Amino acid sequence: MEEIGHFINGKRVAGKSGRTADVFNPATGEVTAKVALASAAELQEAVAIAEKAQIGWGATNPQRRARVMMKFVSLLHRDMDKLASKLSAEHGKTFPDAKGDVIRGLEVAEFCIGAPHMMKGEYTEGAGPGIDMYSMRQPLGVAAGITPFNFPAMIPMWKFCVAIAAGNSFILKPSERDPSVPMMLAELMQEAGLPDGVLNVVNGDKEAVDAILDDPIIQAVGFVGSTAIAEYVYTRGTASGKRVQCFGGAKNHMLIMPDADLDQAADALVGAGFGAAGERCMAISVAVPVGQETADRLIEKLIPRVESLKVGPYTAGDDVDFGPVITPQARERILGLVNSGVEQGANLVVDGRDFKLQGYENGNFIGPCLFDNATKDMDIYKEEIFGPVLTVVRAATYEDAIQLPMEHEYGNGTAIFTRDGDTARDFTNRINIGMVGVNVPIPVPLAYHTFGGWKRSGFGDLNQHGPDGFKFYTRTKTVTSRWPSGVKEGAEFSIPTMG
Numbered sequence: 001m002e003e004i005g006h007f008i009n010g011k012r013v014a015g016k017s018g019r020t021a022d023v024f025n026p027a028t029g030e031v032t033a034k035v036a037l038a039s040a041a042e043l044q045e046a047v048a049i050a051e052k053a054q055i056g057w058g059a060t061n062p063q064r065r066a067r068v069m070m071k072f073v074s075l076l077h078r079d080m081d082k083l084a085s086k087l088s089a090e091h092g093k094t095f096p097d098a099k100g101d102v103i104r105g106l107e108v109a110e111f112c113i114g115a116p117h118m119m120k121g122e123y124t125e126g127a128g129p130g131i132d133m134y135s136m137r138q139p140l141g142v143a144a145g146i147t148p149f150n151f152p153a154m155i156p157m158w159k160f161c162v163a164i165a166a167g168n169s170f171i172l173k174p175s176e177r178d179p180s181v182p183m184m185l186a187e188l189m190q191e192a193g194l195p196d197g198v199l200n201v202v203n204g205d206k207e208a209v210d211a212i213l214d215d216p217i218i219q220a221v222g223f224v225g226s227t228a229i230a231e232y233v234y235t236r237g238t239a240s241g242k243r244v245q246c247f248g249g250a251k252n253h254m255l256i257m258p259d260a261d262l263d264q265a266a267d268a269l270v271g272a273g274f275g276a277a278g279e280r281c282m283a284i285s286v287a288v289p290v291g292q293e294t295a296d297r298l299i300e301k302l303i304p305r306v307e308s309l310k311v312g313p314y315t316a317g318d319d320v321d322f323g324p325v326i327t328p329q330a331r332e333r334i335l336g337l338v339n340s341g342v343e344q345g346a347n348l349v350v351d352g353r354d355f356k357l358q359g360y361e362n363g364n365f366i367g368p369c370l371f372d373n374a375t376k377d378m379d380i381y382k383e384e385i386f387g388p389v390l391t392v393v394r395a396a397t398y399e400d401a402i403q404l405p406m407e408h409e410y411g412n413g414t415a416i417f418t419r420d421g422d423t424a425r426d427f428t429n430r431i432n433i434g435m436v437g438v439n440v441p442i443p444v445p446l447a448y449h450t451f452g453g454w455k456r457s458g459f460g461d462l463n464q465h466g467p468d469g470f471k472f473y474t475r476t477k478t479v480t481s482r483w484p485s486g487v488k489e490g491a492e493f494s495i496p497t498m499g
């Protein structure tokens with residue numbers, strides 16, 4: 001059985017804590033590897049190595065750092081299929097979707113090739129007599145990232161690419177559910193020319209996370225995961241004086257206006273609701289058709305589409321629309337929520353609860369579920385289900401419809417489908433949610449923009465990747481210089497002004 005340790009100081013090392021977790025193939029239920037769970041002492045050892053390595057890396061000119069990212073991008077292309085099939089085997093998502101996971105991370109690496117530009121400061125000549133003023137962005141030192149299971153390639157790259165291109169060294173604590181791809185990414189960064197110790201992967205659970213949060217050397221922590229843990233990480237990390245940004249759960253609504261193309265809207269809902277078995281923070285989990293007629297027609301179009309979705313292991317190739325969920329516990333939780341929806345009076349018009357796949361009886365499969373006539377007070381509406389379940393909540397008017405996402409505790413993503421520019425403009429301006437789509441169901445911003453939710457989907461300042469990413473992993477220093485030609489004689493006792 002494969003034993004996955006850590007990646008420290010440029011190489012794979014075995015775990016020393018004696019604690020491990022099983023890694024499963026979610027389609028078969030088989031244990032495929034054991035992953036080490038680091039002790040606090042192991043984390044501290046990695047941090048000491050990262051701290052040393054950062055001195056040389058931070059002093060390396062930004063263009064040379066960018067060249068490592070450039071090489072990394074080409075290695076990602078070279079190993080794309082290998083990365084994607086390992087990702088599918090541990091996560092369960094289809095092979096094309098796994099490739100998408102790698103590609104969306106690769107795009108952040110591409111963006112980081114522009115690090116020399118992002119690190120540029122500002123300059124004012126002649127701010128006063130003989131005085132020039134300039135500001136520069138400098139790396140923080142050692143930064144850390146704690147990432148979830150659902151994008152084991154993309155989200156680690158959101159974090160370490162930006163931090164490292166900015167001159168920091170990095171500790172990545174990936175999800176213990178699918179740790180292989182993050183380890184492979186670290187090896188590729190090394191092959192691309194990254195010096196030993198700049199990127200370290202420390203596998204683990206709460207013990208490693210707490211050690212990161214309490215470590216006095218780590219300056220910044222970027223977290224992505226569920227809201228309860230995001231809030232915990234934010235509170236504990238900031239209490240120990242760190243810069244922390246945490247991105248949490250979601251409940252993304254899509255409004256469908258009466259003038260929308262309903263075939264397009266139904267296709268978009270099925271893709272965004274059931275892709276990756278709904279295990280995406282940008283999945284659409286609530287559809288809000290506006291008006292009785294829109295709702296009836298939409299349901300009529302959704303039912304056959306949802307019923308014909310193909311569920312299976314990634315090894316079945318194109319015959320599969322989505323795979324299993326991550327663990328048996330996740331499956332039980334999702335089924336429990338679906339049962340609660342039935343008990344609380346929603347209409348389960350497509351019921352995937354009894355889905356079984358011959359030969360894969362131990363896999364964590366759930367068939368697609370579609371609810372109609374759900375209401376705000378139901379658990380299926382209030383909670384993030386994170387499974388293949390789409391919930392339709394009918395609204396009489398646009399005003400009723402917009403209030404639903406506005407009042408929901410989460411604020412990650414949302415979308416509106418309409419042909420009317422005025423309505424789309426009103427929606428995009430008023431909605432209190434971080435990422436908004438107009439006729440786009442999963443409005444995930446590209447690498448050179450920034451990604452982040454509002455309300456209980458995001459804690460802390462600044463978004464991920466894009467210009468915000470560089471701001472998060474750097475700090476600004478401002479220098480004021482005066483040369484003798486501008487120096488007046490005698491001491492000055494009042495605050496200097498340019499008056």
Ligand code: NAD
Pocket residue numbers: 146147148149150151173174175176204205206209210224225226227229230247248249250280281384386412453457
């Ligand atoms: P999770 O919160 O269980 O785990 C995330 C990370 O936190 C993992 O590295 C895990 O090891 C660690 N962790 C788990 N329990 C912990 C504890 N008690 N103390 C300290 N650390 C702990 O999340 P998950 O199940 O891996 O991922 C799914 C969640 O992530 C969903 O809620 C999803 O919406 C969210 N997510 C959000 C975004 C976003 O950008 N907003 C993106 C992807 C996923």
